[in-house]
Amino acid sequence: xxxxxxxxxxxxxxxxxxxxLPAVAGLAWILSSKPYGVFMSPLLIIGVMLAENRRWxxxxxxxxxGCGAASLPPEVQNFFGSGLGLGVGLWALSTVLLALPWxxxxxxxxxxxxxxxxxxxxxxxxxxxxxxxxxxVFYPGLGLMxxxxxLAILWTLAVLVQAKSSDAAITLAMVASAVLSGVxxxxxxxxxxxxxxxxxxxxxARVGHETDDVMAEVGRNQGWIDRAxxxxxxxxxxxxxxxxxxVVMPEDVAGTWGPGTAAQARAAMRPGDVWLVGASVxxxxxxxxxxxxxxxxxxxRGDAVLFVSPVPVPGGMWKPWAGGKSYTAAxxxxxxxxxxxxxxxxxxxxxxxxxxxxxxxxxxxxxxxxQVSNTWYEPTGAGAPRIEAATAAMWARLMGAAxxxxxxxx
Numbered sequence: 001x002x003x004x005x006x007x008x009x010x011x012x013x014x015x016x017x018x019x020x021l022p023a024v025a026g027l028a029w030i031l032s033s034k035p036y037g038v039f040m041s042p043l044l045i046i047g048v049m050l051a052e053n054r055r056w057x058x059x060x061x062x063x064x065x066g067c068g069a070a071s072l073p074p075e076v077q078n079f080f081g082s083g084l085g086l087g088v089g090l091w092a093l094s095t096v097l098l099a100l101p102w103x104x105x106x107x108x109x110x111x112x113x114x115x116x117x118x119x120x121x122x123x124x125x126x127x128x129x130x131x132x133x134x135x136x137v138f139y140p141g142l143g144l145m146x147x148x149x150x151l152a153i154l155w156t157l158a159v160l161v162q163a164k165s166s167d168a169a170i171t172l173a174m175v176a177s178a179v180l181s182g183v184x185x186x187x188x189x190x191x192x193x194x195x196x197x198x199x200x201x202x203x204x205a206r207v208g209h210e211t212d213d214v215m216a217e218v219g220r221n222q223g224w225i226d227r228a229x230x231x232x233x234x235x236x237x238x239x240x241x242x243x244x245x246x247v248v249m250p251e252d253v254a255g256t257w258g259p260g261t262a263a264q265a266r267a268a269m270r271p272g273d274v275w276l277v278g279a280s281v282x283x284x285x286x287x288x289x290x291x292x293x294x295x296x297x298x299x300x301r302g303d304a305v306l307f308v309s310p311v312p313v314p315g316g317m318w319k320p321w322a323g324g325k326s327y328t329a330a331x332x333x334x335x336x337x338x339x340x341x342x343x344x345x346x347x348x349x350x351x352x353x354x355x356x357x358x359x360x361x362x363x364x365x366x367x368x369x370x371q372v373s374n375t376w377y378e379p380t381g382a383g384a385p386r387i388e389a390a391t392a393a394m395w396a397r398l399m400g401a402a403x404x405x406x407x408x409x410x
Contacts, residue, residue, distance in 0.1 A: 014050050018060045022047035026067030029129055030383030035390035037068065041131035042157055044102075045111055049161035054103040061102035065095045068129040071383030079316050090315070094126050108158040108169070112151055119355040125314050128353045128387055136394030138184040140191040143365055146398050153180045194402040196368060197342055199245040202406035203231050209376060210255035210280075221261055224253050224408075228275060229268040236270075244272045246340050250408035251278040251349045251374040257296055262303045274299040274340055278348070278372050278406075281305050283329045290329040293317060295346050295372065297339065306337045307346035307370070310357045317350075336364040345401075346370040352388035358395040369396045371405040 021043040029037030047060035072094070073087030080086060101114045101123075118127040135150025142149065159173035205224045210217065228247050235245055254261050257279035269275060275298040283290035293309040308331035312318040317328035334357065336345045345366035351357040352371060361369065371392050375385050385407075396403050 011052070014052065015056055018047045018050040018052075018056050019063045020047075021050075022060050022064035023067045026064040026129065027070070029068045029387050029390065030071050033386050033389065035137075035393055037129070037387065038133045038390050038394045039137060041129065041134055042154065044131055045154055045158050046161050048102050048105050048111070049158050054106075057105060058099055058103040061099035062095060065098045065129060066091075068387070069095060069383070075382050075384050076316075079313070097123065098127065098129075105158075106162075108155045108162065108173070111158040112155050115151070115154065119359060121311075121356060124354060124356040125311055127355050128391070130355045130391075132355055133358075133391050133394040133398075136396070136398035138180075139187045140397045141400035142187055143399055144362060146187070147362060149180060149183060150398075152176060153184075156180060191397075191400070193397075194367075194400055196402045196404050197246075197340070199235070199243070199340075200248070200342075200368065200402075200404050201231055201235060201245065202248045202371075202404045203228050203250075204406060205250055205253050205408045207253060207376075207408060210252075217255060218260075218264070221254060221264055224249060225265050225268045228265075232270060232273060244274070244340060245270070246274045246276065246404075248370050248372065248404050248406045249275065249277045250406040251295075251372045252280055252293065253277065253374070253406075253408050254279040254296070256291075257281045257294075262296075262298065265298055269299055272299070276306065276339070276346075276370065278374065278408075280328070281308075290327055292331065293328050293348055295348065295370065297337075306339070307334055307348065309348040309351055310334050310360065311351055311354065313350045334360055336361075336366045339368075343367045344370060346372060347392050349373045349388065352392040353384065354391075358391075361395065361401075362399060365399060366401050369399075369401045369403050371396075371403050373406075374408045376408060 025040040025043035028040045044061065044064045048057045051057040051060050069091055072091040073084055076087030076090050077084050098118060101117055105111045105114045115132055117123060119130060119132060131154060132150065135147050138153060139146030139149050156173045156177045159169050205227055207220055207223050228249060232245050232247060254277050265275060265277065277296050277298065279294055279296050280291045281294045281296065283292050293312045294305045295307040297304050297306040310331050310333060312328040312330060318330050319327040336343050343366045345361045345364065347357065347369055373388065
């Protein structure tokens, strides 16, 4: 009886920590515009390793993903124009699906397997809040090697926290933690944050949602065009102004792309400049009414679709089941493009917050990342833009890539 009474408080404390620590980490994602959520995301692994069994491991992960996505219901309501019930349903479904694999993660290598499983489709289609982004904190500029080292440090953390690890595993983890910590200190000491090339500038905008009124759309487009042209004029007057400017505009700022919009934008451009404009472009399969969530380039190679979102918002933009109705198609793979002599890749809104697109960038190693977003539908204090910005910052840091950001706000 004495043994039982001695273990009971310890067991209760362990359970509380197993749920509380991941919950705190989840809330850190949405409560600050700083990347505190990324820094604290390993608390998910600590909580799962403290859990006594599958049920508590699941609850630990449920607390993390549930708290981290707590702002999803009102965001879904605004995006879909639906009732709050749909948002609550999608929040609950995504939270449960992401938490379920963690019930199996009873060992260090299980943790690595779950992290990778949730990084790629199908779970990777909504695999936000991934602790994998913490590799950018520990190993800036090291790219794929830094990603591998980040996985190793998360494995080490899991083994050291796990109560039932073997002596050999703990010894290996302790040695690995010392080596990995040393490499991290060195990587951060020698890392110099990159700056965007001269003349590259992101232009924020405030244009509303596209309508069916043709004349209103001409005026709407003229608004962001004038904004971009004004930035170019200001840059040209600057003593440090570059002869060629690369102007980056937000996601879908131009609405549906067509010859008229292209001509309207070109009329405001200086010779030699490049404008990169977010737009909806009719997809290659015209018959199914699909569109691409794209970044169109003006001025370098005529009018060209340079970047396309690999994973538009599932259910909101990407709806392959919609049949003849218009929807935004998934592009799956987004290659790096050379723009004005610079290897460039675009993170388009929703793609910024999930891991799968960033793995594509990681293996291609761009020098510049375009961080383009459209947040006109976001309610005040929404967490999604914070999650996307924090995740993007750490993945770009891991690659040692400069970031040029452009956001459209209502």
